[in-house]
Amino acid sequence: FSFDEILTDLVPENLRTEPQGNSRITQRHQCRRLAHFLLWQLLKTAGKSTALLGQIYRTQSGRPQFPVENIDFNISHSGDWVAVLLHINESEKSAVGIDIEFSKKRSFSALMAHFAPQAEQEWFAKQPDKELAFYRCWCLREAVLKSQGVGIVKLSSVTHLPEPQQIYSDYCPKGALLFTDELPFYFAAFINQSKIQPHFYHWNGKKLVEKNIKKSLIYQVNE
Structure with a gap:
Protein backbone atom coordinates (compact mmCIF):
# COMPACT_ATOMS: atom_id res chain seq x y z
CA PHE A 1 0.00 0.00 0.00
CA SER A 2 1.28 3.45 -0.94
CA PHE A 3 1.59 5.01 2.51
CA ASP A 4 3.85 7.81 1.20
CA GLU A 5 0.91 9.26 -0.76
CA ILE A 6 -0.52 10.61 2.51
CA LEU A 7 0.56 14.18 3.21
CA THR A 8 3.18 14.29 5.97
CA ASP A 9 1.04 16.66 8.06
CA LEU A 10 -1.65 13.96 8.22
CA VAL A 11 0.71 11.28 9.57
CA PRO A 12 1.57 11.10 13.29
CA GLU A 13 5.24 11.26 14.18
CA ASN A 14 5.41 7.64 15.37
CA LEU A 15 4.33 6.33 11.95
CA ARG A 16 6.80 8.30 9.85
CA THR A 17 9.88 6.20 10.58
CA GLU A 18 10.53 2.48 10.90
CA PRO A 19 10.95 1.26 14.50
CA GLN A 20 14.01 -0.58 15.75
CA GLY A 21 13.18 -3.92 17.29
CA ASN A 22 12.13 -7.50 16.71
CA SER A 23 9.77 -8.81 14.05
CA ARG A 24 6.72 -8.46 16.29
CA ILE A 25 7.40 -4.76 16.86
CA THR A 26 7.90 -4.29 13.12
CA GLN A 27 4.65 -6.12 12.37
CA ARG A 28 2.63 -4.01 14.80
CA HIS A 29 4.14 -0.84 13.34
CA GLN A 30 3.24 -1.94 9.82
CA CYS A 31 -0.30 -2.77 10.94
CA ARG A 32 -0.67 0.73 12.43
CA ARG A 33 0.57 2.28 9.18
CA LEU A 34 -1.90 0.18 7.19
CA ALA A 35 -4.75 1.18 9.54
CA HIS A 36 -3.91 4.86 9.06
CA PHE A 37 -3.77 4.34 5.30
CA LEU A 38 -7.13 2.56 5.25
CA LEU A 39 -8.72 5.29 7.36
CA TRP A 40 -7.40 7.83 4.84
CA GLN A 41 -8.96 5.82 2.01
CA LEU A 42 -12.29 5.47 3.84
CA LEU A 43 -12.54 9.21 4.52
CA LYS A 44 -12.03 9.86 0.82
CA THR A 45 -14.61 7.21 -0.10
CA ALA A 46 -17.12 8.79 2.31
CA GLY A 47 -16.47 12.26 0.90
CA LYS A 48 -15.11 13.59 4.20
CA SER A 49 -12.07 15.81 4.72
CA THR A 50 -8.83 13.85 5.11
CA ALA A 51 -7.59 16.76 7.24
CA LEU A 52 -9.26 14.91 10.13
CA LEU A 53 -6.30 12.49 10.07
CA GLY A 54 -4.06 15.27 11.34
CA GLN A 55 -6.47 16.10 14.16
CA ILE A 56 -6.72 12.68 15.81
CA TYR A 57 -6.27 12.85 19.57
CA ARG A 58 -6.43 10.34 22.41
CA THR A 59 -9.03 10.38 25.17
CA GLN A 60 -8.14 9.84 28.84
CA SER A 61 -8.55 6.09 28.26
CA GLY A 62 -6.10 6.23 25.35
CA ARG A 63 -8.72 5.75 22.63
CA PRO A 64 -7.92 7.64 19.40
CA GLN A 65 -10.73 9.70 17.89
CA PHE A 66 -11.56 12.74 15.78
CA PRO A 67 -12.39 16.17 17.32
CA VAL A 68 -15.92 15.97 15.86
CA GLU A 69 -18.80 14.12 17.50
CA ASN A 70 -20.65 12.83 14.45
CA ILE A 71 -17.73 10.90 12.88
CA ASP A 72 -16.07 8.06 14.75
CA PHE A 73 -13.64 5.31 13.87
CA ASN A 74 -12.09 2.28 15.44
CA ILE A 75 -9.24 -0.03 14.47
CA SER A 76 -8.38 -3.66 15.12
CA HIS A 77 -5.59 -5.93 13.93
CA SER A 78 -4.80 -9.59 14.42
CA GLY A 79 -1.82 -11.31 12.86
CA ASP A 80 -1.22 -9.61 9.51
CA TRP A 81 -4.86 -8.56 9.17
CA VAL A 82 -6.10 -5.02 9.77
CA ALA A 83 -9.68 -3.72 9.88
CA VAL A 84 -10.93 -0.15 10.18
CA LEU A 85 -14.49 0.95 10.94
CA LEU A 86 -15.63 4.45 9.95
CA HIS A 87 -19.10 5.68 10.95
CA ILE A 88 -20.79 8.97 10.07
CA ASN A 89 -23.95 10.03 11.85
CA GLU A 90 -25.36 13.36 10.70
CA SER A 91 -27.91 13.68 13.53
CA GLU A 92 -26.13 12.65 16.75
CA LYS A 93 -22.87 11.61 18.35
CA SER A 94 -21.26 8.55 16.78
CA ALA A 95 -19.71 5.73 18.83
CA VAL A 96 -18.28 2.58 17.28
CA GLY A 97 -16.12 -0.37 18.23
CA ILE A 98 -14.54 -3.15 16.20
CA ASP A 99 -12.68 -6.36 16.91
CA ILE A 100 -11.13 -8.92 14.60
CA GLU A 101 -9.46 -12.16 15.66
CA PHE A 102 -7.36 -14.37 13.42
CA SER A 103 -7.77 -17.93 14.65
CA LYS A 104 -5.00 -19.47 16.72
CA LYS A 105 -4.75 -22.40 19.11
CA ARG A 106 -6.27 -21.58 22.46
CA SER A 107 -7.88 -23.37 25.37
CA PHE A 108 -11.36 -22.15 24.51
CA SER A 109 -13.14 -23.75 27.48
CA ALA A 110 -10.61 -22.37 29.97
CA LEU A 111 -10.91 -18.87 28.55
CA MET A 112 -14.70 -19.03 28.56
CA ALA A 113 -14.59 -19.97 32.24
CA HIS A 114 -12.50 -16.84 32.86
CA PHE A 115 -15.01 -14.28 31.55
CA ALA A 116 -18.38 -15.94 30.78
CA PRO A 117 -21.14 -16.75 33.30
CA GLN A 118 -22.30 -20.32 33.83
CA ALA A 119 -25.31 -20.12 31.49
CA GLU A 120 -23.14 -18.91 28.62
CA GLN A 121 -20.55 -21.62 29.32
CA GLU A 122 -23.32 -24.23 29.13
CA TRP A 123 -24.45 -22.79 25.77
CA PHE A 124 -20.84 -22.90 24.57
CA ALA A 125 -20.46 -26.56 25.62
CA LYS A 126 -23.38 -27.51 23.36
CA GLN A 127 -22.00 -25.79 20.24
CA PRO A 128 -20.60 -28.15 17.56
CA ASP A 129 -18.02 -25.59 16.39
CA LYS A 130 -16.16 -24.54 19.54
CA GLU A 131 -13.82 -22.16 17.75
CA LEU A 132 -16.65 -20.23 16.11
CA ALA A 133 -18.64 -20.10 19.35
CA PHE A 134 -15.66 -18.85 21.34
CA TYR A 135 -14.73 -16.06 18.97
CA ARG A 136 -18.36 -15.00 18.77
CA VAL A 144 -18.76 -2.96 22.54
CA LEU A 145 -16.04 -2.17 25.10
CA LYS A 146 -13.76 -0.57 22.51
CA SER A 147 -16.50 1.88 21.57
CA GLN A 148 -15.68 3.66 24.84
CA GLY A 149 -11.99 2.81 25.08
CA VAL A 150 -12.51 0.17 27.76
CA GLY A 151 -10.03 -2.73 27.86
CA ILE A 152 -10.51 -6.47 28.03
CA VAL A 153 -10.30 -6.39 31.84
CA LYS A 154 -14.04 -5.66 31.65
CA LEU A 155 -14.92 -8.62 29.40
CA SER A 156 -16.83 -10.33 32.19
CA SER A 157 -18.98 -7.23 32.72
CA VAL A 158 -20.63 -7.71 29.31
CA THR A 159 -23.77 -9.86 29.36
CA HIS A 160 -24.12 -11.96 26.20
CA LEU A 161 -27.40 -13.75 25.47
CA PRO A 162 -26.63 -15.83 22.35
CA GLU A 163 -30.11 -17.19 21.63
CA PRO A 164 -32.09 -13.92 21.55
CA GLN A 165 -28.91 -12.23 20.23
CA GLN A 166 -28.80 -9.50 22.86
CA ILE A 167 -25.92 -7.80 24.65
CA TYR A 168 -25.96 -5.64 27.77
CA SER A 169 -23.11 -3.50 29.07
CA ASP A 170 -22.68 -0.45 31.28
CA TYR A 171 -19.65 0.47 29.15
CA CYS A 172 -21.36 1.30 25.86
CA PRO A 173 -24.46 3.12 24.60
CA LYS A 174 -27.52 1.56 23.01
CA GLY A 175 -27.00 0.23 19.50
CA ALA A 176 -26.51 -2.84 17.34
CA LEU A 177 -23.65 -5.21 16.66
CA LEU A 178 -22.76 -7.32 13.65
CA PHE A 179 -20.74 -10.55 13.84
CA THR A 180 -19.53 -12.61 10.89
CA ASP A 181 -17.11 -15.47 10.24
CA GLU A 182 -17.26 -14.99 6.48
CA LEU A 183 -13.93 -13.12 6.30
CA PRO A 184 -10.42 -14.59 6.77
CA PHE A 185 -10.86 -13.65 10.44
CA TYR A 186 -13.71 -13.37 12.93
CA PHE A 187 -15.26 -9.90 12.85
CA ALA A 188 -17.51 -7.91 15.20
CA ALA A 189 -18.58 -4.27 14.83
CA PHE A 190 -20.70 -2.17 17.19
CA ILE A 191 -22.51 1.02 16.13
CA ASN A 192 -24.69 3.21 18.36
CA GLN A 193 -27.75 3.00 16.16
CA SER A 194 -30.58 0.47 16.05
CA LYS A 195 -29.99 -0.78 12.50
CA ILE A 196 -26.74 -1.69 10.76
CA GLN A 197 -26.40 -1.54 6.99
CA PRO A 198 -22.63 -1.53 6.53
CA HIS A 199 -20.54 -1.29 3.40
CA PHE A 200 -17.57 -3.67 3.44
CA TYR A 201 -14.43 -2.94 1.43
CA HIS A 202 -11.09 -4.64 1.01
CA TRP A 203 -7.85 -3.15 -0.24
CA ASN A 204 -6.70 -4.99 -3.38
CA GLY A 205 -3.30 -3.31 -3.62
CA LYS A 206 -4.59 -0.45 -5.75
CA LYS A 207 -7.97 0.64 -4.44
CA LEU A 208 -10.84 -0.14 -2.07
CA VAL A 209 -13.17 -2.72 -3.58
CA GLU A 210 -16.65 -3.30 -2.16
CA LYS A 211 -17.21 -6.78 -0.74
CA ASN A 212 -20.54 -8.51 -0.23
CA ILE A 213 -21.07 -10.19 3.16
CA LYS A 214 -23.88 -12.73 2.95
CA LYS A 215 -23.77 -14.36 6.38
CA SER A 216 -23.88 -12.37 9.61
CA LEU A 217 -25.56 -12.17 13.00
CA ILE A 218 -27.10 -8.91 14.22
CA TYR A 219 -27.30 -8.28 17.97
CA GLN A 220 -29.26 -5.60 19.79
CA VAL A 221 -27.17 -3.86 22.44
CA ASN A 222 -28.70 -2.44 25.64
CA GLU A 223 -32.15 -2.63 24.06
Whole structure:
Protein backbone atom coordinates (compact mmCIF):
# COMPACT_ATOMS: atom_id res chain seq x y z
CA PHE A 1 0.00 0.00 0.00
CA SER A 2 1.28 3.45 -0.94
CA PHE A 3 1.59 5.01 2.51
CA ASP A 4 3.85 7.81 1.20
CA GLU A 5 0.91 9.26 -0.76
CA ILE A 6 -0.52 10.61 2.51
CA LEU A 7 0.56 14.18 3.21
CA THR A 8 3.18 14.29 5.97
CA ASP A 9 1.04 16.66 8.06
CA LEU A 10 -1.65 13.96 8.22
CA VAL A 11 0.71 11.28 9.57
CA PRO A 12 1.57 11.10 13.29
CA GLU A 13 5.24 11.26 14.18
CA ASN A 14 5.41 7.64 15.37
CA LEU A 15 4.33 6.33 11.95
CA ARG A 16 6.80 8.30 9.85
CA THR A 17 9.88 6.20 10.58
CA GLU A 18 10.53 2.48 10.90
CA PRO A 19 10.95 1.26 14.50
CA GLN A 20 14.01 -0.58 15.75
CA GLY A 21 13.18 -3.92 17.29
CA ASN A 22 12.13 -7.50 16.71
CA SER A 23 9.77 -8.81 14.05
CA ARG A 24 6.72 -8.46 16.29
CA ILE A 25 7.40 -4.76 16.86
CA THR A 26 7.90 -4.29 13.12
CA GLN A 27 4.65 -6.12 12.37
CA ARG A 28 2.63 -4.01 14.80
CA HIS A 29 4.14 -0.84 13.34
CA GLN A 30 3.24 -1.94 9.82
CA CYS A 31 -0.30 -2.77 10.94
CA ARG A 32 -0.67 0.73 12.43
CA ARG A 33 0.57 2.28 9.18
CA LEU A 34 -1.90 0.18 7.19
CA ALA A 35 -4.75 1.18 9.54
CA HIS A 36 -3.91 4.86 9.06
CA PHE A 37 -3.77 4.34 5.30
CA LEU A 38 -7.13 2.56 5.25
CA LEU A 39 -8.72 5.29 7.36
CA TRP A 40 -7.40 7.83 4.84
CA GLN A 41 -8.96 5.82 2.01
CA LEU A 42 -12.29 5.47 3.84
CA LEU A 43 -12.54 9.21 4.52
CA LYS A 44 -12.03 9.86 0.82
CA THR A 45 -14.61 7.21 -0.10
CA ALA A 46 -17.12 8.79 2.31
CA GLY A 47 -16.47 12.26 0.90
CA LYS A 48 -15.11 13.59 4.20
CA SER A 49 -12.07 15.81 4.72
CA THR A 50 -8.83 13.85 5.11
CA ALA A 51 -7.59 16.76 7.24
CA LEU A 52 -9.26 14.91 10.13
CA LEU A 53 -6.30 12.49 10.07
CA GLY A 54 -4.06 15.27 11.34
CA GLN A 55 -6.47 16.10 14.16
CA ILE A 56 -6.72 12.68 15.81
CA TYR A 57 -6.27 12.85 19.57
CA ARG A 58 -6.43 10.34 22.41
CA THR A 59 -9.03 10.38 25.17
CA GLN A 60 -8.14 9.84 28.84
CA SER A 61 -8.55 6.09 28.26
CA GLY A 62 -6.10 6.23 25.35
CA ARG A 63 -8.72 5.75 22.63
CA PRO A 64 -7.92 7.64 19.40
CA GLN A 65 -10.73 9.70 17.89
CA PHE A 66 -11.56 12.74 15.78
CA PRO A 67 -12.39 16.17 17.32
CA VAL A 68 -15.92 15.97 15.86
CA GLU A 69 -18.80 14.12 17.50
CA ASN A 70 -20.65 12.83 14.45
CA ILE A 71 -17.73 10.90 12.88
CA ASP A 72 -16.07 8.06 14.75
CA PHE A 73 -13.64 5.31 13.87
CA ASN A 74 -12.09 2.28 15.44
CA ILE A 75 -9.24 -0.03 14.47
CA SER A 76 -8.38 -3.66 15.12
CA HIS A 77 -5.59 -5.93 13.93
CA SER A 78 -4.80 -9.59 14.42
CA GLY A 79 -1.82 -11.31 12.86
CA ASP A 80 -1.22 -9.61 9.51
CA TRP A 81 -4.86 -8.56 9.17
CA VAL A 82 -6.10 -5.02 9.77
CA ALA A 83 -9.68 -3.72 9.88
CA VAL A 84 -10.93 -0.15 10.18
CA LEU A 85 -14.49 0.95 10.94
CA LEU A 86 -15.63 4.45 9.95
CA HIS A 87 -19.10 5.68 10.95
CA ILE A 88 -20.79 8.97 10.07
CA ASN A 89 -23.95 10.03 11.85
CA GLU A 90 -25.36 13.36 10.70
CA SER A 91 -27.91 13.68 13.53
CA GLU A 92 -26.13 12.65 16.75
CA LYS A 93 -22.87 11.61 18.35
CA SER A 94 -21.26 8.55 16.78
CA ALA A 95 -19.71 5.73 18.83
CA VAL A 96 -18.28 2.58 17.28
CA GLY A 97 -16.12 -0.37 18.23
CA ILE A 98 -14.54 -3.15 16.20
CA ASP A 99 -12.68 -6.36 16.91
CA ILE A 100 -11.13 -8.92 14.60
CA GLU A 101 -9.46 -12.16 15.66
CA PHE A 102 -7.36 -14.37 13.42
CA SER A 103 -7.77 -17.93 14.65
CA LYS A 104 -5.00 -19.47 16.72
CA LYS A 105 -4.75 -22.40 19.11
CA ARG A 106 -6.27 -21.58 22.46
CA SER A 107 -7.88 -23.37 25.37
CA PHE A 108 -11.36 -22.15 24.51
CA SER A 109 -13.14 -23.75 27.48
CA ALA A 110 -10.61 -22.37 29.97
CA LEU A 111 -10.91 -18.87 28.55
CA MET A 112 -14.70 -19.03 28.56
CA ALA A 113 -14.59 -19.97 32.24
CA HIS A 114 -12.50 -16.84 32.86
CA PHE A 115 -15.01 -14.28 31.55
CA ALA A 116 -18.38 -15.94 30.78
CA PRO A 117 -21.14 -16.75 33.30
CA GLN A 118 -22.30 -20.32 33.83
CA ALA A 119 -25.31 -20.12 31.49
CA GLU A 120 -23.14 -18.91 28.62
CA GLN A 121 -20.55 -21.62 29.32
CA GLU A 122 -23.32 -24.23 29.13
CA TRP A 123 -24.45 -22.79 25.77
CA PHE A 124 -20.84 -22.90 24.57
CA ALA A 125 -20.46 -26.56 25.62
CA LYS A 126 -23.38 -27.51 23.36
CA GLN A 127 -22.00 -25.79 20.24
CA PRO A 128 -20.60 -28.15 17.56
CA ASP A 129 -18.02 -25.59 16.39
CA LYS A 130 -16.16 -24.54 19.54
CA GLU A 131 -13.82 -22.16 17.75
CA LEU A 132 -16.65 -20.23 16.11
CA ALA A 133 -18.64 -20.10 19.35
CA PHE A 134 -15.66 -18.85 21.34
CA TYR A 135 -14.73 -16.06 18.97
CA ARG A 136 -18.36 -15.00 18.77
CA CYS A 137 -18.43 -14.61 22.56
CA TRP A 138 -15.04 -12.87 22.62
CA CYS A 139 -15.26 -10.51 19.63
CA LEU A 140 -18.64 -9.04 20.43
CA ARG A 141 -17.47 -8.19 23.95
CA GLU A 142 -14.34 -6.47 22.72
CA ALA A 143 -16.27 -4.51 20.09
CA VAL A 144 -18.76 -2.96 22.54
CA LEU A 145 -16.04 -2.17 25.10
CA LYS A 146 -13.76 -0.57 22.51
CA SER A 147 -16.50 1.88 21.57
CA GLN A 148 -15.68 3.66 24.84
CA GLY A 149 -11.99 2.81 25.08
CA VAL A 150 -12.51 0.17 27.76
CA GLY A 151 -10.03 -2.73 27.86
CA ILE A 152 -10.51 -6.47 28.03
CA VAL A 153 -10.30 -6.39 31.84
CA LYS A 154 -14.04 -5.66 31.65
CA LEU A 155 -14.92 -8.62 29.40
CA SER A 156 -16.83 -10.33 32.19
CA SER A 157 -18.98 -7.23 32.72
CA VAL A 158 -20.63 -7.71 29.31
CA THR A 159 -23.77 -9.86 29.36
CA HIS A 160 -24.12 -11.96 26.20
CA LEU A 161 -27.40 -13.75 25.47
CA PRO A 162 -26.63 -15.83 22.35
CA GLU A 163 -30.11 -17.19 21.63
CA PRO A 164 -32.09 -13.92 21.55
CA GLN A 165 -28.91 -12.23 20.23
CA GLN A 166 -28.80 -9.50 22.86
CA ILE A 167 -25.92 -7.80 24.65
CA TYR A 168 -25.96 -5.64 27.77
CA SER A 169 -23.11 -3.50 29.07
CA ASP A 170 -22.68 -0.45 31.28
CA TYR A 171 -19.65 0.47 29.15
CA CYS A 172 -21.36 1.30 25.86
CA PRO A 173 -24.46 3.12 24.60
CA LYS A 174 -27.52 1.56 23.01
CA GLY A 175 -27.00 0.23 19.50
CA ALA A 176 -26.51 -2.84 17.34
CA LEU A 177 -23.65 -5.21 16.66
CA LEU A 178 -22.76 -7.32 13.65
CA PHE A 179 -20.74 -10.55 13.84
CA THR A 180 -19.53 -12.61 10.89
CA ASP A 181 -17.11 -15.47 10.24
CA GLU A 182 -17.26 -14.99 6.48
CA LEU A 183 -13.93 -13.12 6.30
CA PRO A 184 -10.42 -14.59 6.77
CA PHE A 185 -10.86 -13.65 10.44
CA TYR A 186 -13.71 -13.37 12.93
CA PHE A 187 -15.26 -9.90 12.85
CA ALA A 188 -17.51 -7.91 15.20
CA ALA A 189 -18.58 -4.27 14.83
CA PHE A 190 -20.70 -2.17 17.19
CA ILE A 191 -22.51 1.02 16.13
CA ASN A 192 -24.69 3.21 18.36
CA GLN A 193 -27.75 3.00 16.16
CA SER A 194 -30.58 0.47 16.05
CA LYS A 195 -29.99 -0.78 12.50
CA ILE A 196 -26.74 -1.69 10.76
CA GLN A 197 -26.40 -1.54 6.99
CA PRO A 198 -22.63 -1.53 6.53
CA HIS A 199 -20.54 -1.29 3.40
CA PHE A 200 -17.57 -3.67 3.44
CA TYR A 201 -14.43 -2.94 1.43
CA HIS A 202 -11.09 -4.64 1.01
CA TRP A 203 -7.85 -3.15 -0.24
CA ASN A 204 -6.70 -4.99 -3.38
CA GLY A 205 -3.30 -3.31 -3.62
CA LYS A 206 -4.59 -0.45 -5.75
CA LYS A 207 -7.97 0.64 -4.44
CA LEU A 208 -10.84 -0.14 -2.07
CA VAL A 209 -13.17 -2.72 -3.58
CA GLU A 210 -16.65 -3.30 -2.16
CA LYS A 211 -17.21 -6.78 -0.74
CA ASN A 212 -20.54 -8.51 -0.23
CA ILE A 213 -21.07 -10.19 3.16
CA LYS A 214 -23.88 -12.73 2.95
CA LYS A 215 -23.77 -14.36 6.38
CA SER A 216 -23.88 -12.37 9.61
CA LEU A 217 -25.56 -12.17 13.00
CA ILE A 218 -27.10 -8.91 14.22
CA TYR A 219 -27.30 -8.28 17.97
CA GLN A 220 -29.26 -5.60 19.79
CA VAL A 221 -27.17 -3.86 22.44
CA ASN A 222 -28.70 -2.44 25.64
CA GLU A 223 -32.15 -2.63 24.06
